[in-house]
Amino acid sequence: MKVYFINPPYKSEYGKFSREQRSPAITKSRTVYYPLWLMYAAAVVRKEGFEVAFLDAPAKQMGIKESYDVVASNCQGTRLFVIDTSTPSIYNDVEFAAGLKDRFQNSFVVLVGTHVSALPNETLELNEKIDAVARHEYDYIVRDLSIAIRDNRDLSAVRGLTYRWEGNIKSNPDMPFIEDLDDIPFAAEFIKEFLDEKDYFFSPSTYPEIQIFTGRGCPFRCNYCVYPQVMHGHKYRLRSAENVVQEFMYIAENFPDVKEVVIEDDTFTASRERVEEICHKLIDKRLNKRLRWLCNARVNTADYELMLLMKKAGCRLLIPGIESGNQNILNNIKKGTRIEQYEPYVKNAKKAGLLVHACYMVGNEGETKETMQDTLELALKLDTDTAQFFPLMPYPGTEAYDWAKSNGYIEGNYSDYNKENGDHNTVLNMPHLTTQEMNEFCDMARKKYYLRPKYIFHRLWVGIRDPEDLKRSLKAFGRIRKYLFKK
Template sequence: MKICFINPPFKAEYGKFSRESRSPCIGHSGVLYYPLWLIYAAATAEKDGFEITFIDAPAKRLNKDQTLEIIKLKAADAKLFVLDTSTPSIYSDIDFGASIKEVHPNSKILLVGTHPSATDLETMNINPKIDFVARREFDYIVLNLARALKNDCQISQVKGLTYRDVDGSIKRTESAEHITNLDEIPLAAPFIKKYLDVKDYVFAAAAYPSIQIFTGRGCPAHCNYCVYPQILHGHNYRLRTPKSVLEEFKYIAENFPEVKEVVIEDDTFTANKQRVMEICELLIKNNLHKKLRWLCNARVNIDLETMKKMKKAGCHLIIPGFESFNDQILKNIKKGSNTKLIEQYVENARKAGLMIHACYMVGNEGETKETMQTTLEAALRFKTDTAQFFPLIPYPGTEAYNWAKSNGYISGNYNDYLQEDGTLNCILSTPSLSAQELVDFCAYARKKYYIRPWYIWHRICKGLQDKEDLKRSLKAFWRLKDSVFN
């Protein structure tokens, strides 16, 4: 039995839609995330013996007709189509699934991802041609559904599934447990080698080309806006063993000579200090720190000792979500940090020789023009390597969405999450700040941050020291020049 996994086409005429970004869009920086969760599910099914086809339409900027043609050529005999989704593209994703069903009426359509997981009944009711929705982490849901279809077993026995019964009614099975032994899940890198082209994907903070992997799932933090822990993976940070992480680094070094950097996309790679130290020791012991540099998401509670070990092991950049430089706002969004921790984090990173890509978010509960200005002043003072400024974008299934929706701060439908050209749109207006004021502030903050003598000189110095960083800077400048200078 064949399974066809698809990252569906969406707004290809405008660019590459990064569906798995935490805020899915066509980014000004040209970013395109690997469809990692779809990759892991496909690799799991293939490991079990299923024949698979994998199509990443955004990576090749395929439109709907082109993608359907590829399906006709490569997967016309597929019995199950697994479609990745996102909130901004959900109506298009459902329409694409229905189009497959029209051409292949005997096939089954399964939607996966954060949006249908959070809104399963609503999603199923949009179009009767959609057969299933997987809720939460879906690797084994896809596998167990495929087994049930292959062996003519009862769909009602597949945990984590919302499905359309023979009489047209929509039913939900018992929720599936989160996967605890992540070493059972196949590595992403060999699958990427077989099915994808690393040059199609861009992570703006990394040297190009880079490769993305996950070494764990879930996040112990409870930030009210963060999508993946609240909807897919939960707050229990489940870990691959250090040996498994080493195995993937080795594979990348041996099989991807063109790859310059590994992006560890865990929500919080540094949550378990002992494990981080063990991984770093293994990378150093196997000389992989000399072959591959890497970056990761790292919360503000890591200490200087850990940062120094990471630097020695090949890490060159860390990505924290500072979000705000106001303690009350940080408390409101359940960030689990404070301004003192942020100050110490920046100081320690400087001592360890690690660069920082700082993430700032405005529009949260308690935000005012004054608190936004305070955050900007702190960002300018920190002088991190790069910084991003975005309005809060509340996604269904998150506490932030419930807060904004219940207070009437967001309106419209899911199409409103993006501009016509696929770039992010601010859908949030609070009594203190309108959507336009939030957007204008972020544009102003980017200009203030990047167009100043210190930053220009900083980039020149970094580029002279590191040719890969110079390439990254030039590409970033070219992609962002319109949004920064206009």
């Protein structure tokens, strides 16, 4: 029996849709994430002994017809289709999945992802041809569903599944979160066999890169962050240091063109002891000489000593979610950080020789034109290597969504989370702060940040010392210049 995993096409005429990232879109920088969660599930099912097929249509910029044709050419023996989804593309994803059901009527079609995990019943009600939704962390759900379909077992035993049964929608109890993450195959091994690393791009990273997870879940409670709230929970579950370093070694030995590893954990530095252990092992095995890496690192989880060790182990860049320059807003979104922590963090990173990509957002509870200005002033003061500015995009299943929805601040439908060209949009519209005002502020903030003479000279200086970084910067600038210079 074959199980076919599909990251479906969406707005391919405009570019590569990055469905896996926290805010799915065809981004200004043309970032496109690996479909990591879909890959891990496929690897688990393959490890169980099933034949798998995998199609990442956005990575190849395929349209709907071309995607159907590719599936048809390689579908022999397929009884289960696993379809990735996102909030902005959900209507498209359901329609694509229903089209598969029309073409392969004896197959079973299950949807996965954050949106369907938050709204499984609503999703199934969109189209009666969809058989099921695998909720939350779905690796083992899809594995058990594959076994049940192969062996003609009752679906009521498949934990984490919401499905149609005798004209009704039935939800089984949740599947427990996976504790032994070392049991999950390496993402890099799956990429080697099924994907092409040159199809993917992450603007803060050196190209080409490979993305991996070294843990799942996040112990922090930011009210807007979709993956901990909807998919993987708040307990940070870890792969062993030895297992992580083995994957680095696999990448070094099997991907001679890959320049960097992107560690996508929500907060890689949440477990200091494990970070130290990983760093020492990377140094001992001299992998720090072969591969650079970057990670998400909160401002209250990494001090100067840890940064020095990370730099020695090959780390090049840190990504903190700074979000706002106003403490009241940080408190409202349950960020768990304080304004006074930001400047020492950035200074320590620079002192340790690390670059910083800072993330800022506007539109949270308590936001005004004045507090948005606070955020821009903080960004200019911190003067990190790169920065991003976006309006809040409240996704179903998050506390931020519940806040916005209950106050009547959300307008439009799910497809309005992207603009017509696939770029980010916000459905947030508040009486005191409109969608247009937030979008215009973010456009202005990017211009003011990136078009400073000081910043331009800094990028050139970094590029002189690091030619790979210069190539990355020129590539990223070439992709966003039309947004920086538009009137």
